[in-house]
Amino acid sequence: xxxxxxxxxxxxxxxxxxxxxxxxxxxxxxxxxxxxxxxxxxxxxxxxxxxxxxxxxxxxxxxxxxxxxxxxxxxxxxxxxxxxxxxxxxxxxxxxxxxxxxxxxxxxxxx
Amino acid sequence: xxxxxxxxxxxxxxxxxxxxxxxxxxxxxxxxxxxxxxxxxxxxxxxxxxxxxxxxxxxxxxxxxxxxxxxxxxxxxxxxxxxxxxxxxxxxxxxxxxxxxxxxxxxxxxxxxxxxxxxxxxxxxxxxxxxxxxxxxxxxxxxxxxxxxxxxxxxxxxxxxxxxxxxxxxxxxxxxx
Numbered sequence: 001x002x003x004x005x006x007x008x009x010x011x012x013x014x015x016x017x018x019x020x021x022x023x024x025x026x027x028x029x030x031x032x033x034x035x036x037x038x039x040x041x042x043x044x045x046x047x048x049x050x051x052x053x054x055x056x057x058x059x060x061x062x063x064x065x066x067x068x069x070x071x072x073x074x075x076x077x078x079x080x081x082x083x084x085x086x087x088x089x090x091x092x093x094x095x096x097x098x099x100x101x102x103x104x105x106x107x108x109x110x111x
Numbered sequence: 112x113x114x115x116x117x118x119x120x121x122x123x124x125x126x127x128x129x130x131x132x133x134x135x136x137x138x139x140x141x142x143x144x145x146x147x148x149x150x151x152x153x154x155x156x157x158x159x160x161x162x163x164x165x166x167x168x169x170x171x172x173x174x175x176x177x178x179x180x181x182x183x184x185x186x187x188x189x190x191x192x193x194x195x196x197x198x199x200x201x202x203x204x205x206x207x208x209x210x211x212x213x214x215x216x217x218x219x220x221x222x223x224x225x226x227x228x229x230x231x232x233x234x235x236x237x238x239x240x241x242x243x244x245x246x247x248x249x250x251x252x253x254x255x256x257x258x259x260x261x262x263x264x265x266x267x268x269x270x271x272x273x274x275x276x277x278x279x280x281x282x283x284x285x286x287x288x
Contacts, residue, residue: 010192011278013180013251017187049141051149051202051225052156053232054270057259058198061272065196087192089274091257099259099272 008073009083009110016083019110025079029104030071033094034064061099065089068103081107142203149202150221157228160235167238175241176234176277178252186283193249193279195236198259199229200270226271230254233273246279253277 009016040056047054076084087105094100168174182190201209205221212219234254241249255274 009190011190012192012253012276013182013190013278015182017182017190017280046137046141048200048269049138049203050145050152051200051205052152053229054198054200057270057272058196061196061198061274065194065274069192087276088253089194089255089276091255091272091274093258099257 007082008076010069010073010087010105011083011085012087012105014086016085016110019083021083021085021108021110023109025076025081025107025109027104028072028075028079028081028084028107029102030068030073030075031100031102032064032067032071033098033100034060034067035098061091061101064099064101065103068101072103072105076105076107079107081109083108083110145202145204149204153221153225153228157224157231160228160231164231164235164238167235167242170242171238175238175246176249176252178250178277180251182250182280184282187280188283189281190278191244191246192276193237193240193244193246194274194276195233195240196272196274197229197233197236198270198272199225199232200259201225206269226256229271230256230273233275237275237277241277241279244279245281247282247285248280249277250280251278 009019015021044054044056047056072084072087084105084107087103090102090104092100092102201222205225209219209222212222234252237249237252253276255276257272257274259270259272
């Protein structure tokens with residue numbers, strides 16, 4: 001299941017269905033910068049000539065985003081939270097071939 | 112000694128020449144392929160995504176995605192993040208058409224079609240993820256679009272990443288518990 005990691009509930013709404021928020025622990029975030037290796041970059045470059053989906057990059061960004069989310073969750077757990085609400089994502093291209101993925105949200109305690 | 116150095120240099124030169132020739136042939140071949148088939152490929156992908164979408168809509172009975180910000184029903188029992196992404200790019204042929212369109216101005220239909228197909232694919236993947244996780248509905252859906260390479264490096268991959276995410280909700284008595 002991609003939605004519950006280490007017992008922490010992650011949502012991008014302001015409330016959680018069936019739960020009451022009792023404590024606000026502030027903003028938590030996690031980010032990662034990743035680049036593909038040269039070999040797969042060349043293949044993706046070739047695929048780019050033909051157009052369509054670049055599967056290697058889809059997978060790369062998916063993995064990186066999972067890492068950013070798990071870092072955010074580690075941050076929340078360190079503060080003693082059991083849920084992260086109102087999660088947002090930001091993506092930016094730092095240099096050619098490398099992307100920064102950033103996930104942030106509010107750590108809360110729910111009952 | 113000097114003969115060995117000359118030999119190595121000549122060897123490197125020959126390798127580079129072979130690589131150059133291969134690259135030229137490969138690039139030309141793929142460009143011709145793109146010119147002939149890439150528009151058709153995008154259209155086929157669009158039709159395929161539309162079919163998958165119709166199947167999912169039939170399963171849910173309606174579109175499970177919405178960007179309402181809060182739970183509007185009181186009988187939710189579980190919720191969690193659901194997300195899906197796709198990296199989708201136009202072919203070099205489409206980019207060339209786009210470049211010509213840039214001179215004339217106005218709407219560039221083919222690039223619009225490529226990005227729309229990519230976005231339809233991302234939202235459909237979000238629906239499929241929601242179905243896989245057993246959510247009844249996805250609230251607060253956001254769709255982010257970002258360029259993969261910065262504009263300052265024109266030689267790099269030309270594609271956009273479309274990332275769709277939202278909060279899946281399960282309702283009481285929906286059979287998914």
